Amino acid sequence: MQNEQEFDPIKSIEKKYDTLEQKPSYLDVLNPEQYQAVVHEGKSLLILAGAGSGKTRVITTKIAYLIGQKNVNPRSILAVTFTKKAADEMRERAVALEPLAADAQIRTFHSFGAYFLRVNAEAAGVDPNFTVYDDDDSVTLLSKAVVGLTKGQSSKYAHKISLAKDYCLLPDDPETADLDSDPEFPGIYRAYEKRLRETGNCDFGDLIMLPYLALKNNPNLRARTQRRFQVIMVDEYQDSNTAQFKLLQALSGAEEGSGTYVCVVGDDDQSIYKFRGAEIKNILTFKDKFPGTDIIRLERNYRSTEEILRVADSVVSNNGGRLGKNLRSERGKGKKPVLAFLQNQEQEAEFTGDLIEETHKMGVPYSDWAVLYRMNAQSLEFESEFLHRKIPYEIVGSLKFYEREEIKDLLSYLSLIANPRDEIAFRRIVNKPARGIGLTSQEKIIDAAREAFAAGEETSITEKMREIIPDFSKKAREGGETFLQAFDAVQGLLKTADSSGSDTAKLSELVEAISEKSGLLEYHKDQDEISGTQRAANMQELANSAVLYPCTREGLLEFLDHIELDRTLEKTDSTDETDRVTLITLHNTKGLEFPRVVITGMELGVFPRQDKTGGDLEEERRLFYVGITRAQNELYFTSCSQRRMYGRNEYSTPSPFLLEMGQDNVKIIGHKPSSFMGGGFHGGDFGGMGLSNPDLNADPLMKKYSRGAKIYHDDYGYGIITSGHVSDEGEYVVTIRFENGGIKRFLPKYQEGALMVVKD
DNA sequence: CCCGTCGTTATTTTT
DNA sequence: TAACGACGGG
Numbered sequence: 001m002q003n004e005q006e007f008d009p010i011k012s013i014e015k016k017y018d019t020l021e022q023k024p025s026y027l028d029v030l031n032p033e034q035y036q037a038v039v040h041e042g043k044s045l046l047i048l049a050g051a052g053s054g055k056t057r058v059i060t061t062k063i064a065y066l067i068g069q070k071n072v073n074p075r076s077i078l079a080v081t082f083t084k085k086a087a088d089e090m091r092e093r094a095v096a097l098e099p100l101a102a103d104a105q106i107r108t109f110h111s112f113g114a115y116f117l118r119v120n121a122e123a124a125g126v127d128p129n130f131t132v133y134d135d136d137d138s139v140t141l142l143s144k145a146v147v148g149l150t151k152g153q154s155s156k157y158a159h160k161i162s163l164a165k166d167y168c169l170l171p172d173d174p175e176t177a178d179l180d181s182d183p184e185f186p187g188i189y190r191a192y193e194k195r196l197r198e199t200g201n202c203d204f205g206d207l208i209m210l211p212y213l214a215l216k217n218n219p220n221l222r223a224r225t226q227r228r229f230q231v232i233m234v235d236e237y238q239d240s241n242t243a244q245f246k247l248l249q250a251l252s253g254a255e256e257g258s259g260t261y262v263c264v265v266g267d268d269d270q271s272i273y274k275f276r277g278a279e280i281k282n283i284l285t286f287k288d289k290f291p292g293t294d295i296i297r298l299e300r301n302y303r304s305t306e307e308i309l310r311v312a313d314s315v316v317s318n319n320g321g322r323l324g325k326n327l328r329s330e331r332g333k334g335k336k337p338v339l340a341f342l343q344n345q346e347q348e349a350e351f352t353g354d355l356i357e358e359t360h361k362m363g364v365p366y367s368d369w370a371v372l373y374r375m376n377a378q379s380l381e382f383e384s385e386f387l388h389r390k391i392p393y394e395i396v397g398s399l400k401f402y403e404r405e406e407i408k409d410l411l412s413y414l415s416l417i418a419n420p421r422d423e424i425a426f427r428r429i430v431n432k433p434a435r436g437i438g439l440t441s442q443e444k445i446i447d448a449a450r451e452a453f454a455a456g457e458e459t460s461i462t463e464k465m466r467e468i469i470p471d472f473s474k475k476a477r478e479g480g481e482t483f484l485q486a487f488d489a490v491q492g493l494l495k496t497a498d499s500s501g502s503d504t505a506k507l508s509e510l511v512e513a514i515s516e517k518s519g520l521l522e523y524h525k526d527q528d529e530i531s532g533t534q535r536a537a538n539m540q541e542l543a544n545s546a547v548l549y550p551c552t553r554e555g556l557l558e559f560l561d562h563i564e565l566d567r568t569l570e571k572t573d574s575t576d577e578t579d580r581v582t583l584i585t586l587h588n589t590k591g592l593e594f595p596r597v598v599i600t601g602m603e604l605g606v607f608p609r610q611d612k613t614g615g616d617l618e619e620e621r622r623l624f625y626v627g628i629t630r631a632q633n634e635l636y637f638t639s640c641s642q643r644r645m646y647g648r649n650e651y652s653t654p655s656p657f658l659l660e661m662g663q664d665n666v667k668i669i670g671h672k673p674s675s676f677m678g679g680g681f682h683g684g685d686f687g688g689m690g691l692s693n694p695d696l697n698a699d700p701l702m703k704k705y706s707r708g709a710k711i712y713h714d715d716y717g718y719g720i721i722t723s724g725h726v727s728d729e730g731e732y733v734v735t736i737r738f739e740n741g742g743i744k745r746f747l748p749k750y751q752e753g754a755l756m757v758v759k760d
Numbered sequence: 761c762c763c764g765t766c767g768t769t770a771t772t773t774t775t
Numbered sequence: 776t777a778a779c780g781a782c783g784g785g
Binding site: 645646 | 776777780781
């Protein structure tokens with residue numbers, strides 16, 4: 001005993017040095033700002049992370065540090081991102097630094113919402129077995145909820161409803177009426193909500209809005225939740241919407257002095273999703289909403305060369321209302337970006353192909369290259385050029401696996417098993433393959449089921465169908481029996497909750513059984529023969545992806561969540577070639593980087609789009625900024641003097657953004673258009689307001705009578721300019737569609753007296 | 761219920 | 776231009 005006591009102080013000292021020794025090396029690799037951000041505590045924190053400044057490293061290190069060094073319970077950490085990919089990467093990297101991080105909630109906003117709703121289903125007033133309707137399903141549901149809408153109207157209103165939810169607006173909120181000029185809109189929204197609740201399902205917007213409302217209306221739940229989450233981090237905060245902001249506020253209890261530590265990370269210069277409801281003001285005013293916020297700027301860029309960042313900065317400094325940042329490259333000077341003026345899109349594709357081929361001969365892999373464009377339609381020219389030249393490429397984002405017909409069919413069976421009130425899923429599969437159960441029969445079944453649900457009956461759509469089917473015609477009756485038999489059979493494969501762990505049935509078996517017994521596999525195989533598609537293979541692919549899930553109700557819900565909340569992945573291509581050029585829209589490049597980047601279609605009307613002014617133009621500019629800052633080593637811009645759009649060959653003006661890059665910051669090749677001669681360059685001195693393109697001002701007629709302008713003609717009445725182009729004779733020609741239906745072309749030059757622009 | 765034809769309409773889209 | 780939806784006939 002005596003001895004032991006003598007050893008004690010030594011032990012204690014030893015321990016201290018042991019601990020110092022164990023100071024995790026992950027802190028050593030941080031730069032001073034990153035380190036500050038990681039060890040920051042107490043107040044709220046806004047990390048302004050410039051492109052390529054290592055923000056993921058900061059977030060993941062912070063999670064590891066909190067758990068490993070500050071003894072924060074991993075379960076009390078919530079980190080949200082916007083994409084599944086980002087969430088997966090974040091979790092993986094955090095766990096690599098600190099294995100206990102596996103217990104932290106690292107999720108997308110929507111997957112967190114789904115999780116929250118399932119756990120708190122009762123408080124939130126939702127069915128715990130809900131599945132998630134995607135945008136297509138919402139459109140279908142709306143068309144059933146409001147009779148007499150055309151398909152176009154349904155998708156328009158469904159889109160508006162989704163926007164309303166992004167802004168956290170309910171049908172009765174006065175602002176809701178402002179979202180659409182149609183005074184019926186709030187009523188349409190209300191009808192949609194009613195029908196959606198009847199199905200027991202949620203749409204994407206619900207996954208954010210309903211958790212927020214549940215917290216708002218339920219103090220106990222709020223207190224419990226705030227106790228649970230001590231640390232909340234949000235990535236890509238510049239693209240959060242109003243509902244997400246409100247949810248963050250409610251979760252953190254910032255207004256109630258909960259003591260939750262909130263850390264948001266983002267870059268106001270990269271906010272590009274306003275059209276989806278993103279509110280850049282969330283990041284601009286964060287410090288006001290979370291008083292006492294500290295701001296840390298990460299301005300060291302490890303991705304791009306100086307020359308590239310110079311162009312990026314020169315462009316984005318044309319925007320007003322920025323938080324401000326000064327990105328510095330840690331990569332050295334590098335090569336000056338190249339701006340190529342070309343004649344048309346064929347030449348644009350050829351030029352790009354040349355670049356890729358020439359460098360490939362020198363040993364540059366294809367995968368170094370990314371070709372960026374504003375619209376998906378622009379990929380076509382590159383595809384044919386690359387196909388022709390045998391340059392391997394991959395188009396990112398166009399293949400939407402989970403939106404394929406055959407996949408949605410299978411998923412509908414799964415959804416209906418999960419939630420027997422899922423009207424949309426039922427309608428999708430009951431008559432596929434054709435069984436003689438047309439729209440009328442479907443209506444009868446759904447109406448009966450809805451009535452039963454309203455009366456509080458514990459039943460399902462298929463049970464109701466079984467009840468009323470004897471009244472149907474022979475054909476419909478027999479077809480219905482076939483469907484019910486198949487459905488019962490596959491539903492029976494789902495193991496009930498009491499079966500124990502010894503049971504190894506996999507969900508993939510259920511998917512395969514559905515394919516077979518529903519007749520869908522056969523049906524789609526036939527379609528394959530006809531259209532040469534890959535549907536049968538895709539169906540198998542879906543089954544394969546279900547192999548990791550148990551064939552239980554829990555496994556099923558988990559699988560469906562996984563799929564609904566991660567629709568981007570799964571671009572399994574049959575070729576195993578990995579060295580490929582990437583073709584991608586500018587929006588889709590967020591978070592990515594490439595050694596060599598070509599930004600194409602730098603023309604007014606394409607990028608930026610012509611109808612963009614003011615704040616919208618600033619967002620286009622940020623999109624341009626995002627594109628530029630993807631490049632590590634080499635950057636190219638292409639601009640065509642002529643472009644075929646909507647079947648018409650139009651002359652085009654260079655993008656005003658090109659003027660903003662600064663003449664000396666790029667190497668210009670090709671035939672410089674007139675607007676680029678003689679000191680036409682002013683980069684960065686417009687304060688970012690409106691269009692400052694000298695070329696537009698050069699021809700006042702083109703500006704006055706631009707596409708989209710509403711006009712009044714003395715002889716023909718009101719109309720809208722559908723297009724404007726410069727003819728071969730060099731004269732500006734506009735095409736006008738008049739309200740009476742007529743389409744006429746004019747030379748505005750000669751119509752000054754008769755043709756006037758009207759405000760709308 | 762399937763197929764052809766005509767007319768309309770063209771962003772971006774994390775979930 | 777091209778792709779997709781609406782509509783009508785077999």
